Amino acid sequence: MIKVGIVGGTGYTGVELLRLLAAHPQVEVTAITSRSEAGTPVAKMFPSLRGRYDIAFTDPAKSPLSGCDVVFFATPNGVAMSQARALLEGGARIVDFSADFRMKDRATWEKWYKVTHASPELFEQAVYGLPEINRERIRKARLVANPGCYATAIQLALLPLVESEFVDHAHLIADGKSGVSGAGRKMELGIMYAEATDNFKAYAVHGHRHHPEILESLQSLEGASGRKLGLTFVPHLTPMVRGILATVYARITRETDFQALFEKRFKGEPFVDVLPPGSEPETRWVRGTNHCRIAVHRPMDGDTLVVLAVEDNLVKGAAGQAIQNMNLMFGFPETQGIDQVALLP
Ligand SMILES: NC(=O)C1=CN([C@@H]2O[C@H](COP(=O)(O)OP(=O)(O)OC[C@H]3O[C@@H](n4cnc5c(N)ncnc54)[C@H](OP(=O)(O)O)[C@@H]3O)[C@@H](O)[C@H]2O)C=CC1
Numbered sequence: 356m357i358k359v360g361i362v363g364g365t366g367y368t369g370v371e372l373l374r375l376l377a378a379h380p381q382v383e384v385t386a387i388t389s390r391s392e393a394g395t396p397v398a399k400m401f402p403s404l405r406g407r408y409d410i411a412f413t414d415p416a417k418s419p420l421s422g423c424d425v426v427f428f429a430t431p432n433g434v435a436m437s438q439a440r441a442l443l444e445g446g447a448r449i450v451d452f453s454a455d456f457r458m459k460d461r462a463t464w465e466k467w468y469k470v471t472h473a474s475p476e477l478f479e480q481a482v483y484g485l486p487e488i489n490r491e492r493i494r495k496a497r498l499v500a501n502p503g504c505y506a507t508a509i510q511l512a513l514l515p516l517v518e519s520e521f522v523d524h525a526h527l528i529a530d531g532k533s534g535v536s537g538a539g540r541k542m543e544l545g546i547m548y549a550e551a552t553d554n555f556k557a558y559a560v561h562g563h564r565h566h567p568e569i570l571e572s573l574q575s576l577e578g579a580s581g582r583k584l585g586l587t588f589v590p591h592l593t594p595m596v597r598g599i600l601a602t603v604y605a606r607i608t609r610e611t612d613f614q615a616l617f618e619k620r621f622k623g624e625p626f627v628d629v630l631p632p633g634s635e636p637e638t639r640w641v642r643g644t645n646h647c648r649i650a651v652h653r654p655m656d657g658d659t660l661v662v663l664a665v666e667d668n669l670v671k672g673a674a675g676q677a678i679q680n681m682n683l684m685f686g687f688p689e690t691q692g693i694d695q696v697a698l699l700p
């Protein structure tokens with residue numbers, strides 16, 4: 356049994372982490388922080404967790420995390436980078452949901468996040484937490500940077516293509532559609548019910564912060580070395596609560612069996628499911644689960660490959676992937692606590 360601390364337990368990814376950890380047999384959640392709800396019992400704020408958690412939210416300023424084996428930061432950008440060092444020195448391992456440690460090129464990171472990084476040495480040491488590319492490094496890591504939700508779906512859809520030589524790597528296109536929970540649990544005009552429901556829009560078309568994250572990570576793959584990748588990424592907000600559908604387009608330059616390429620790449624991956632030919636995946640096929648389901652298409656037998664990937668932004672895109680990383684870091688079975696089946700309808 357390991358002791359778990361959560362910073363930011365009242366947000367969407369924090370409460371999703373609590374839901375999933377409630378079913379994990381090898382963890383005890385000993386501290387959950389919130390500045391706004393300090394003192395409130397967890398089960399009072401989230402009655403769905405009644406009978407599962409017998410503790411209250413604690414003010415993070417009261418150092419409730421000492422003695423934890425692992426601390427999850429389910430907090431906005433900027434929090435983990437100023438608190439990680441002390442926790443690591445105290446012996447904890449960290450999984451950060453935010454973007455604080457996701458990249459290696461600090462100048463590019465600072466340009467996108469418009470701050471100077473508070474822990475440059477940890478920025479270098481952190482391991483990017485996408486198990487499908489970094490499993491062995493994650494096992495040994497003390498600090499894991501959980502990828503962004505768009506970044507997870509889009510990279511999984513692109514991995515077999517970027518690692519091989521069958522498409523034009525300079526002109527890849529990724530179209531991302533996200534549910535509103537992707538924006539977090541906060542008051543903001545654009546995500547209010549009357550603004551986001553019965554509506555559909557693109558945003559951050561000029562540039563989204565997951566774009567450099569995706570490019571840097573894919574560029575670092577062994578199979579991609581030396582080749583310059585070009586990606587156009589356009590995110591969209593859809594009137595659903597959870598889920599991401601990523602549609603990726605690539606121009607075919609050499610013939611191969613693309614279905615077989617994807618099946619081979621993800622064979623044995625517990626959370627990536629390459630669907631049978633002709634499938635058109637729906638976000639509800641993965642809702643509440645840690646799966647990313649992928650379909651490979653070649654419309655009209657033409658020269659453009661279309662890859663569809665669905666994930667739950669709060670699970671494989673955040674809390675579930677964080678637990679997958681924790682399982683790897685602590686030598687637990689990789690699927691422990693995160694082998695749920697989606698709820699239909
Ligand atoms: N939503 C999603 O689908 C995804 C989110 N992420 C990332 O995960 C992180 C959390 O996202 P999400 O759950 O949506 O965010 P929310 O806005 O829903 O929740 C943020 C949480 O952090 C706490 N918090 C805020 N500021 C601070 C602070 N300065 N110090 C300590 N705690 C703080 C809040 O509680 P309180 O204010 O009471 O302290 C709250 O519990 C973000 O970095 C986000 O980018 C990553 C992938 C997907």
Ligand SMILES: CC(=O)N[C@@H](CCC(=O)OP(=O)(O)O)C(=O)O
Pocket residue numbers: 452453454502503504505533534535536537538539564565590592
């Ligand atoms: C719908 C929506 O608003 N989604 C968020 C992405 C959430 C996420 O994963 O972003 P981080 O990099 O901050 O962790 C966005 O586009 O900003």
